[in-house]
Amino acid sequence: MNHSKKGMSRRTLIKTGLAGILATGVSPLILTRGAWAQEFCNNPTGDTVTIGLNLPLSGAYAEEGADEQKAYELAVQHLNGEGDGGLLNVFAPSALKGNGVLGKKMAFVTSDSQTKADVARAGATRMIERDGAIMITGGSSSAEAVAVQGLCQEMGVIFMAGLTHSNDTTGKDKKRYGFRHFFNAYQSGISLGPVLGDEYGADRRAYHLTADYTWGWTQEESIKNATEALGWETVQAVRTPLGAADFSQYLTPVLNSGADVLILNHYGNDMVNSLTQAVQFGMRDRQVNGKQFEIVVPLFSELMAKGAGENIKGIFGTSNWHWNLQDPGTIAFTKSFGAAYGSPPSQAAHTAYVQTLLYADAVERAGTFYPPEVIKALEGFEFDGMGNGRTLYRADDHQCIKSVLVVRGNENPTSQYDVLEVVREVPREEVAYDPTIFGGELGPAEPAPMC
Amino acid sequence: MFEVILLQFINGLDKGGAYALIALGLTLVFGTLGVVNFAHGALFMLGAFCAVTFQKLITLETVTVDPSQLSPWGTPVEVREPLVQAWLGDFGAVLVNYSVPFSLLLAIPVMLVIGIAMERGLIKYFYKRPHAEQILVTFGLAIVLQEIIKASFGANPIPQPVPTDLRGAADIGVMLGLNPGIITYPIWRLVYFLFSGVVIGAVFAFLRFTTFGMVVRAGMADRETVGLLGINIDRRFTIMFGLAAVVAGMAGVMYTPLLPPNYHLGMDFLVLSFVVVVVGGMGSLPGAVAAGFLLGILQSFASMTQVKALVPGIDQIIIYLVAVIILLVRPRGLLGRRGVMEA
Numbered sequence: 050m051n052h053s054k055k056g057m058s059r060r061t062l063i064k065t066g067l068a069g070i071l072a073t074g075v076s077p078l079i080l081t082r083g084a085w086a087q088e089f090c091n092n093p094t095g096d097t098v099t100i101g102l103n104l105p106l107s108g109a110y111a112e113e114g115a116d117e118q119k120a121y122e123l124a125v126q127h128l129n130g131e132g133d134g135g136l137l138n139v140f141a142p143s144a145l146k147g148n149g150v151l152g153k154k155m156a157f158v159t160s161d162s163q164t165k166a167d168v169a170r171a172g173a174t175r176m177i178e179r180d181g182a183i184m185i186t187g188g189s190s191s192a193e194a195v196a197v198q199g200l201c202q203e204m205g206v207i208f209m210a211g212l213t214h215s216n217d218t219t220g221k222d223k224k225r226y227g228f229r230h231f232f233n234a235y236q237s238g239i240s241l242g243p244v245l246g247d248e249y250g251a252d253r254r255a256y257h258l259t260a261d262y263t264w265g266w267t268q269e270e271s272i273k274n275a276t277e278a279l280g281w282e283t284v285q286a287v288r289t290p291l292g293a294a295d296f297s298q299y300l301t302p303v304l305n306s307g308a309d310v311l312i313l314n315h316y317g318n319d320m321v322n323s324l325t326q327a328v329q330f331g332m333r334d335r336q337v338n339g340k341q342f343e344i345v346v347p348l349f350s351e352l353m354a355k356g357a358g359e360n361i362k363g364i365f366g367t368s369n370w371h372w373n374l375q376d377p378g379t380i381a382f383t384k385s386f387g388a389a390y391g392s393p394p395s396q397a398a399h400t401a402y403v404q405t406l407l408y409a410d411a412v413e414r415a416g417t418f419y420p421p422e423v424i425k426a427l428e429g430f431e432f433d434g435m436g437n438g439r440t441l442y443r444a445d446d447h448q449c450i451k452s453v454l455v456v457r458g459n460e461n462p463t464s465q466y467d468v469l470e471v472v473r474e475v476p477r478e479e480v481a482y483d484p485t486i487f488g489g490e491l492g493p494a495e496p497a498p499m500c
Numbered sequence: 501m502f503e504v505i506l507l508q509f510i511n512g513l514d515k516g517g518a519y520a521l522i523a524l525g526l527t528l529v530f531g532t533l534g535v536v537n538f539a540h541g542a543l544f545m546l547g548a549f550c551a552v553t554f555q556k557l558i559t560l561e562t563v564t565v566d567p568s569q570l571s572p573w574g575t576p577v578e579v580r581e582p583l584v585q586a587w588l589g590d591f592g593a594v595l596v597n598y599s600v601p602f603s604l605l606l607a608i609p610v611m612l613v614i615g616i617a618m619e620r621g622l623i624k625y626f627y628k629r630p631h632a633e634q635i636l637v638t639f640g641l642a643i644v645l646q647e648i649i650k651a652s653f654g655a656n657p658i659p660q661p662v663p664t665d666l667r668g669a670a671d672i673g674v675m676l677g678l679n680p681g682i683i684t685y686p687i688w689r690l691v692y693f694l695f696s697g698v699v700i701g702a703v704f705a706f707l708r709f710t711t712f713g714m715v716v717r718a719g720m721a722d723r724e725t726v727g728l729l730g731i732n733i734d735r736r737f738t739i740m741f742g743l744a745a746v747v748a749g750m751a752g753v754m755y756t757p758l759l760p761p762n763y764h765l766g767m768d769f770l771v772l773s774f775v776v777v778v779v780g781g782m783g784s785l786p787g788a789v790a791a792g793f794l795l796g797i798l799q800s801f802a803s804m805t806q807v808k809a810l811v812p813g814i815d816q817i818i819i820y821l822v823a824v825i826i827l828l829v830r831p832r833g834l835l836g837r838r839g840v841m842e843a
Contacts, residue, residue: 386573
């Protein structure tokens with residue numbers, strides 16, 4: 050009779066028990082890193098990793114979309130070890146090696162967002178579900194950015210926003226999976242206010258024309274707060290439809306309103322059209338309340354500013370970055386972009402390029418594409434050498450805190466690209482603010498089961 | 501308050517004139533050929549780009565590369581010298597200054613050729629097809645044309661200069677005996693208003709007082725009978741399509757200083773011009789003019805702060821609201837003819 054067959058010995062019981070404990074309890078704690086391979090959306094398995102570029106290649110911001118695309122292509126080249134390396138040479142601290150991302154070559158797919166939030170969201174969905182994009186980036190409108198980052202939060206895919214300036218993007222609509230390098234309307238107000246006070250005095254009456262969507266509303270509010278703090282009075286704030294070709298019916302009431310400053314909270318084509326038409330109404334030649342009538346454009350697009358021609362000269366606004374700065378990052382990027390495409394990069398191109406490098410660097414530092422780890426690597430990351438001085442990717446709202454430029458339409462341009470001149474570089478400390486003032490919740494970092 | 505209302509009224513007339521002019525060619529094509537031309541906005545845009553092309557031609561420069569100077573991005577600096585002004589002296593300077601009005605001389609033949617080619621090459625095959633198919637094919641054509649312009653000129657708006665003598669605003673208030681600076685209005689907008697009146701008047705006179713116009717009007721009323729009289733009405737209708745393209749093109753040329761043109765310009769005006777035509781009555785020229793002014797004036801007043809305070813957002817929907825009301829009360833539009841678009 051075999052004794053062992055009668056029952057389990059104490060030694061066997063202990064062995065089996067230990068194995069069971071290991072199998073059910075301890076192993077997930079030890080092997081979590083390996084388990085990610087099955088747990089997140091579009092985990093790259095081959096020798097390439099694909100990112101999705103959501104760009105306005107048609108519609109009002111097509112030129113900005115085209116410039117962003119050039120910058121993304123350049124960033125991908127540099128990350129893959131091609132070209133002159135661009136900002137990889139000056140960005141610090143950096144984990145980038147110029148051999149792709151975690152040894153995989155970076156590739157990209159594109160989608161035309163047409164500057165429409167619904168089209169942008171559909172394009173991002175397609176790039177995630179069909180093309181296997183690990184990260185979505187791009188865009189030239191806050192409505193798009195808010196829509197796409199909401200989708201990315203639902204799908205567990207990181208969104209590195211392109212050009213978006215509304216306070217809402219990293220305010221009430223902020224998301225754990227969304228990150229913005231570009232500055233915002235609140236920071237425009239903080240930066241521009243003192244310069245307007247110095248130039249135009251404290252006794253002014255302002256009339257706002259505002260694009261009727263999320264960006265316009267937050268910009269109007271921010272600039273109103275900044276100018277009223279100077280002592281200016283807001284005479285009227287009028288909402289105008291996005292994409293209105295003719296603004297004359299909104300400009301005529303300005304003439305007899307008693308205002309001596311017109312603030313155009315318009316961007317892109319709207320800015321070109323409203324500014325051109327305001328100048329034709331003779332507003333810059335008027336004297337009101339014993340003062341010279343002035344026009345202010347709080348957010349400039351240098352690509353679009355060319356469309357306004359001479360009308361832009363002498364007009365104040367703000368900008369995220371300008372190719373004419375003299376720091377090593379700006380010089381390196383301008384040279385690299387100019388050599389590739391024959392023209393200096395726009396601020397849209399700059400933010401697109403920087404966002405791509407920051408994502409790749411965060412993946413390298415995290416050692417994985419697993420989004421929650423990449424998010425942790427981006428949150429609170431502080432870096433330099435990207436053209437905006439020392440910059441913090443703030444953990445509380447995923448807003449980059451860095452210096453902001455106050456610019457003015459160049460009175461004596463030396464070339465067709467020399468549209469704006471930098472009047473003041475407002476340091477990071479002055480444009481930092483309490484991240485709770487705009488409300489919102491980042492939401493969870495854990496990836497959603499869908500994808 | 502009087503000056504505010506007067507200013508909005510002048511603005512309404514200005515907008516109305518532009519709307520009527522833009523819609524005129526559209527209703528002309530529908531009235532003669534019975535074709536719903538969704539490429540009409542693209543013709544307006546092509547006209548605007550005739551002005552851009554003309555300006556580029558007369559501001560041609562010699563470009564010399566100076567390798568001793570480098571741009572901030574490391575490429576040699578280009579030294580540019582204007583050509584036309586060097587050749588033509590003072591007249592060259594006048595040509596550059598008045599490039600927009602002068603570009604009408606380029607736009608008229610170019611748009612006539614484009615219009616006739618469009619009608620002979622594409623539109624004529626769709627005369628007997630349903631309106632839905634006409635809309636699809638002309639809309640497709642519009643997209644093709646705008647992509648060609650985008651590929652050739654880029655996507656950015658390209659500013660066109662107002663002649664220096666016509667820049668700034670005229671003091672209309674002083675002319676009316678009011679204090680200076682109360683009622684001022686951009687001179688170029690007044691020029692555009694006069695231009696609209698002249699072109700609209702010329703088209704009416706052409707149709708009313710010429711033999712060609714009489715035959716076209718007869719053909720619009722009864723195409724078969726005119727054909728039975730041995731008149732080649734198709735050829736005249738082809739010329740009318742060309743004329744409509746010329747009108748749209750000229751409207752586009754003169755609009756460029758008000759709105760720096762880009763490839764998307766036509767789409768911005770397409771829906772608006774259709775609403776004007778529908779409100780005026782499909783195929784009715786006087787209807788299009790009346791609707792243009794009506795909608796222009798209403799849109800201008802709806803944008804007043806006092807009106808917006810009563811009905812928020814009214815400025816953004818007024819045109820469509822009026823269209824709905826007119827079509828409910830007068831289904832054929834203001835001056836529409838019986839039997840047009842009525843199966």
